[in-house]
Amino acid sequence: MANSKVSQDTGDLVLNRVSKFYGDFCAVDDLSLTVPDGSFFALLGPSGCGKTTTLRMIAGLEEPSQGTIHIGDNDITTQKPYRRNVNTVFQNYALFPHLTIFENIAFGLRRRGIKDVKTEVENALNLVELGHLAERKPAQLSGGQQQRIAVARAIVNRPEVLLLDEPLGALDLKLRRQMQIELKRIQMEVGITFIHVTHDQEEAMTMADTIAVMNQGKIEQMGSATDLYESPKTAFVANFLGQCNLIKAKVQSRAGGKAVVTAKGHTFEVPLSRVSTDNDSVLLGVRPEKLRLDDKGINSIKDCVVTDRSFVGTSTQYLVRTPWDLELVVFEQNDEGLHDLHVGDKVSLEWDAEHTFALDGAQDINAGADLEEEE
Amino acid sequence: MAFLHGATRTHSGPRSGIKSRSITPYLLLAPGMIWLVTFFIIPIFSLASTSTMVRPEGAQIGTYVQELRFQNYVDAFVANQEQYVRSFIYAGIATLLALAIAFPLAYTIAFKAGKYRNVLLVLVVAPFFTSFLLRTVAWTQILGDEGPILSTLKLLPFIDDSLRLTATPFAVVSGLTYNFLPFMTLPLYASLERIDPRTLEAAGDLYANGFTTFRKVTVPLAMPGVVAGTLLTFIPAAGDYVNAALLGNPSTKMIGNVIESRFFAVVDYPTAAALSFTLMATILILVTLYIRKSGTDELV
Numbered sequence: 001m002a003n004s005k006v007s008q009d010t011g012d013l014v015l016n017r018v019s020k021f022y023g024d025f026c027a028v029d030d031l032s033l034t035v036p037d038g039s040f041f042a043l044l045g046p047s048g049c050g051k052t053t054t055l056r057m058i059a060g061l062e063e064p065s066q067g068t069i070h071i072g073d074n075d076i077t078t079q080k081p082y083r084r085n086v087n088t089v090f091q092n093y094a095l096f097p098h099l100t101i102f103e104n105i106a107f108g109l110r111r112r113g114i115k116d117v118k119t120e121v122e123n124a125l126n127l128v129e130l131g132h133l134a135e136r137k138p139a140q141l142s143g144g145q146q147q148r149i150a151v152a153r154a155i156v157n158r159p160e161v162l163l164l165d166e167p168l169g170a171l172d173l174k175l176r177r178q179m180q181i182e183l184k185r186i187q188m189e190v191g192i193t194f195i196h197v198t199h200d201q202e203e204a205m206t207m208a209d210t211i212a213v214m215n216q217g218k219i220e221q222m223g224s225a226t227d228l229y230e231s232p233k234t235a236f237v238a239n240f241l242g243q244c245n246l247i248k249a250k251v252q253s254r255a256g257g258k259a260v261v262t263a264k265g266h267t268f269e270v271p272l273s274r275v276s277t278d279n280d281s282v283l284l285g286v287r288p289e290k291l292r293l294d295d296k297g298i299n300s301i302k303d304c305v306v307t308d309r310s311f312v313g314t315s316t317q318y319l320v321r322t323p324w325d326l327e328l329v330v331f332e333q334n335d336e337g338l339h340d341l342h343v344g345d346k347v348s349l350e351w352d353a354e355h356t357f358a359l360d361g362a363q364d365i366n367a368g369a370d371l372e373e374e375e
Numbered sequence: 376m377a378f379l380h381g382a383t384r385t386h387s388g389p390r391s392g393i394k395s396r397s398i399t400p401y402l403l404l405a406p407g408m409i410w411l412v413t414f415f416i417i418p419i420f421s422l423a424s425t426s427t428m429v430r431p432e433g434a435q436i437g438t439y440v441q442e443l444r445f446q447n448y449v450d451a452f453v454a455n456q457e458q459y460v461r462s463f464i465y466a467g468i469a470t471l472l473a474l475a476i477a478f479p480l481a482y483t484i485a486f487k488a489g490k491y492r493n494v495l496l497v498l499v500v501a502p503f504f505t506s507f508l509l510r511t512v513a514w515t516q517i518l519g520d521e522g523p524i525l526s527t528l529k530l531l532p533f534i535d536d537s538l539r540l541t542a543t544p545f546a547v548v549s550g551l552t553y554n555f556l557p558f559m560t561l562p563l564y565a566s567l568e569r570i571d572p573r574t575l576e577a578a579g580d581l582y583a584n585g586f587t588t589f590r591k592v593t594v595p596l597a598m599p600g601v602v603a604g605t606l607l608t609f610i611p612a613a614g615d616y617v618n619a620a621l622l623g624n625p626s627t628k629m630i631g632n633v634i635e636s637r638f639f640a641v642v643d644y645p646t647a648a649a650l651s652f653t654l655m656a657t658i659l660i661l662v663t664l665y666i667r668k669s670g671t672d673e674l675v
Contacts, residue, residue: 081579094573108581
């Protein structure tokens with residue numbers, strides 16, 4: 001296979017109005033996406049959200065039903081996978097069991113007729129720090145080692161885009177943390193665009209520059225980990241990334257850079273910049289660690305009761321019931337300011353206006369909650 | 376600690392536990408061992424002893440005495456080398472044909488059949504519901520002068536009217552191929568089915584087109600099935616006599632036919648036994664060379 005047959009374009013990866021149908025089922029729904037050249041991009045979502053299908057369309061393993069995919073100026077929508085300058089790190093690695101580690105990594109180089117296979121493979125093995133395993137077979141390696149070989153096998157081809165399909169899913173927690181740092185280092189070293197598909201929000205937040213949260217074949221919101229966490233635009237994003245308290249409320253006024261909203265007779269303030277809807281019915285959101293067990297602030301709820309308490313090392317997590325029977329989650333750091341409350345204790349809650357956000361009230365308040373355990 | 380202690384004691388138990396455990400494997404092996412000794416080991420020694428016997432001068436047909444005459448082997452081989460060589464050629468061709476037919480079949484069942492996979496597998500095994508002999512006899516009909524194949528062929532202008540298919544080497548090899556096809560298909564299917572489709576996708580992702588993927592990934596990963604299938608086809612085909620007897624003619628006789636007639640028609644036991652042993656030895660050597668050559672180190 002001559003080198004020239006593989007496309008060599010550089011540039012951003014652009015998905016333009018891509019859809020994928022399986023019969024009547026729409027796996028990916030009119031999705032448009034631009035991944036800047038050289039970025040570490042994560043597609044995050046629960047199982048069945050269409051993230052793997054999206055990845056497979058970029059790899060060429062599935063053809064879009066509609067829409068186009070470009071890398072730079074080159075339309076790769078219907079290009080065969082073996083003609084694309086895109087490589088994939090497969091879930092469960094898909095190493096060739098009959099070939100040595102060296103030959104696994106050399107596979108792509110040999111197909112393209114690259115001359116200096118030995119040096120290239122050795123460089124790739126050194127990049128993942130497994131040079132001493134070249135002559136082993138995949139079955140003789142641990143899961144973490146196989147994972148790194150899968151990365152080396154893809155990266156050695158210097159693809160324009162590297163796709164990672166749940167690459168850390170099969171590893172135990174400790175190894176996963178280690179590999180997250182490792183992958184981040186490799187990406188910085190080689191400067192290739194990484195597209196990482198995962199259902200693990202922590203993994204996406206740790207590694208990616210930009211995260212696209214997917215749900216039911218669409219992108220819910222795209223941005224940095226901080227953006228998504230601090231300023232979610234939908235209930236799904238608020239619930240799927242970390243934990244979130246959402247309260248049904250009504251906007252009373254929008255003036256002076258802030259909105260005043262009421263819920264069950266309580267009045268709260270939100271900066272207008274953090275109100276992502278024109279609807280007057282809103283979901284008022286605040287993250288558990290932003291809540292304080294105090295009653296001084298503008299946004300406060302009095303006469304609450306502690307209904308559960310769990311100590312988790314760095315913080316104590318409380319469940320607190322409001323006077324109208326809504327349960328809110330509160331994380332309190334275990335430092336000097338610790339209140340050390342117990343179940344049944346009366347308590348007040350307060351938080352800063354800047355930590356509050358308001359979402360369109362027409363959404364399901366529980367969207368995206370309790371999905372994390374799914375594989 | 377006390378709890379652990381108790382648990383250990385009940386588990387490792389008194390000595391009788393260890394004793395009974397060490398007898399169990401032998402008890403489990405016993406039925407098989409008894410069977411093998413009675414119907415394989417003893418007969419094979421009896422056959423070996425027969426192979427060097429000689430009929431005393433003037434003795435009745437079928438009466439032999441042991442004289443350790445190893446020349447029997449040379450005589451038997453020299454007299455029947457034509458059938459010998461022919462057996463291995465026919466078996467070899469039938470094996471290659473079966474491989475050529477079974478590989479695409481097994482590949483389709485393993486990767487493309489979807490919900491029809493089990494139906495197709497049953498169809499592969501279905502011939503076993505009919506007797507081996509009956510199926511071979513059926514081939515005389517299929518290939519017969521009035522049969523569907525020949526009458527269709529004869530519609531073609533360049534086919535000579537005198538063409539016959541029965542009682543030809545073609546018929547014998549066809550019969551062998553057909554009869555042992557499931558033994559090729561099933562192991563091939565088993566090893567193809569074990570291939571993770573993602574490794575094939577990975578090959579495509581790593582710049583291998585369909586044909587290269589097949590050559591560099593599918594075939595090497597199917598090698599255990601290829602080796603098992605070819606052995607399961609070649610070994611019985613080399614010793615087969617039914618196909619040559621029913622579908623062949625005197626000049627397509629295989630070594631199995633010779634052994635059969637030496638045993639039952641001529642009652643020349645020493646020659647039949649010597650031929651049997653030579654056949655076994657040849658197959659053993661060929662199989663050993665083949666397994667060496669096919670590179671077991673390639674087989675994961």
